[in-house]
Amino acid sequence: MWLFNKKEESAPAPRLAKTILCIPxxxxxxxxxxxxxxxxxDATYMMAALVLMDVxxxxxxxxxxFPTFIQ
Structure with a gap:
C-alpha cells in the first residue's frame, strides 16, 4: 500500500502569444x-470579450x- 496519492498530470496552460495584429x-x-x-x-478564429482565440x-x-467599440 502506497502512503501518498499519485499526482495527476494536468493539461498544459494555453499559450498566450505576444503579437501586434492590425486588421483594417x-x-x-x-x-x-x-x-x-x-x-x-470559417470559425478558425473566435472572440470572447477581449480574447482572440485560434481554435x-x-x-x-x-x-x-481602436477605436473602441465597447462602451
Whole structure:
C-alpha cells in the first residue's frame, strides 16, 4: 500500500502569444467585427470579450480595439 496519492498530470496552460495584429476594416460595432471574424475564418478564429482565440492552434491573444467599440 502506497502512503501518498499519485499526482495527476494536468493539461498544459494555453499559450498566450505576444503579437501586434492590425486588421483594417470598417465595422459599426464590436459584434459586427466578431461576427465578420468568425465568418471569414470559417470559425478558425473566435472572440470572447477581449480574447482572440485560434481554435485549431489553441493560441490565445489579448485584444485591444481602436477605436473602441465597447462602451
Amino acid at each position: 476594416g470598417s465595422w459599426n460595432s464590436y459584434e459586427a467585427f466578431k461576427d465578420a471574424l468568425i465568418v471569414t475564418t 485549431e492552434g489553441k493560441t490565445f491573444f489579448e485584444v485591444e480595439l
